[in-house]
Amino acid sequence: MVIIGGGVVGCSIAYNLARRGQRDVVVLERETVGSGTTSKAAGGIRAQFPTETEIRFSLESLRVLKNFTEEFGVDPGFKQIGYLFLVSDEKALRGFETRIALQKRFGVDVRVITPKDAHAIVPALRVDDLIAAVWGPQDGLAGPAEVTQGFAKRARELGAGIVEGVEVTAIDVAGGKVRGVRTTQGEIASPVVVNAAGPTAARVGRLAGVSVAVFPRRRHIFFTEPFPEL
Ligand SMILES: Cc1cc2nc3c(=O)[nH]c(=O)nc-3n(C[C@H](O)[C@H](O)[C@H](O)COP(=O)(O)OP(=O)(O)OC[C@H]3O[C@@H](n4cnc5c(N)ncnc54)[C@H](O)[C@@H]3O)c2cc1C
Incomplete structure (x- = not known):
């Protein structure tokens, strides 16, 4: 089973599948675990x-x-x-x-x-x-990073694979069914592909010809000196 995206959602899904005994679970993350929008969350x-x-x-x-x-x-x-x-x-x-x-x-x-x-x-x-x-x-x-690393750590311990630096570039569909994914490092056959690509979920959905109603919006992060009163 292929999970696209190693943010908190992908890692949590991998953990929960592995915990329920699902074998051959692999998370494909194009960058590093938790480096997407998860890393920008305030917590x-x-x-x-x-x-x-x-x-x-x-x-x-x-x-x-x-x-x-x-x-x-x-x-x-x-x-x-x-x-x-x-x-x-x-x-x-x-x-x-x-x-x-x-x-x-x-x-x-x-x-x-x-x-x-x-x-x-x-x-x-x-x-x-x-x-x-x-x-x-x-x-x-x-802590978003801590939570994500916790899910990833336990998912790995339960047998799931989490691979970084691999981008899914195509999803193979035949006869109305998903058959697997193509990536920057080769192909993986899988009857189930989970789209956990966060703000780029719509783009990943299009790889399988599916319309996903995710519309990312740019937001802002402001850094301040610490407020002693808080
Ligand atoms: C503890 C915690 C606290 C939070 N607090 C807040 C808060 O205060 N305010 C708030 O607004 N939100 C908060 N959030 C939510 C956060 O802002 C994000 O919405 C959430 O973490 C998104 O997770 P995600 O896994 O869906 O997406 P992402 O973290 O973006 O993960 C998606 C991953 O998919 C990968 N990817 C995309 N396309 C491909 C591809 N083709 N192939 C391979 N990989 C691909 C990306 O590289 C990315 O790493 C919090 C989250 C956590 C865990």
């Missing part, structure tokens, strides 16, 4: 999302992160320091209330708090322009 972990799918994935992630060190032998740097959204107008607050109702249906610990309460949590905050804040105390931070 925020939260169940405060607007859709059922995201909320359920996040709750499962929180469960995995709590036991990560025991399960993977790698400390993911998981810190449940909470996640705070700042709300400065009524319209935004109404939007949060709809999400909160959905999140609570799935047991997420999330609440609307006053600006004063937000200030008590983060004393460095200026809160005079806020009307409320939304606080999820179970949320927090984890």
Whole structure:
């Protein structure tokens, strides 16, 4: 079974397949494990999302992160320091209330708090322009590199192959079925190919004639000096 992409998603899929006894799993990564968008993530972990799918994935992630060190032998740097959204107008607050109702249906610990309460949590905050804040105390931070390396390490230990520096250049399809992939270093026959190519998933999908609704958007990362108050 070929998995295209060695980001957190590809490595997690490889681990979970190997754990369930799937043999001959190989991840093909054109660069190095975790070097794609995974390496750019801030590390925020939260169940405060607007859709059922995201909320359920996040709750499962929180469960995995709590036991990560025991399960993977790698400390993911998981810190449940909470996640705070700042709300400065009524319209935004109404939007949060709809999400909160959905999140609570799935047991997420999330609440609307006053600006004063937000200030008590983060004393460095200026809160005079806020009307409320939304606080999820179970949320927090984890290290994207650590998590990805944990999945990759355990996947390898369970027999999966993870190969770096190999790009998939074509997906062979015959009779409506996937037959394998062609890469910069040769061909691999496989009846199943998993597209875990992150922001380039649409491009990889096109290799098999499949339309994948992934539309990457360029975002920005700003580096600052440390804020002692935080
Ligand atoms: C602990 C953690 C915390 C996070 N926190 C945040 C956060 O605070 N905010 C946020 O916005 N997101 C966060 N994220 C999510 C992150 O930003 C990315 O969305 C996520 O890591 C993407 O993973 P991926 O495996 O789908 O994609 P990628 O990491 O991009 O992996 C895809 C891989 O596919 C490879 N690839 C592509 N095409 C080919 C090909 N043809 N052949 C071979 N290889 C190919 C690429 O080289 C790349 O390495 C977090 C993720 C983690 C793990």
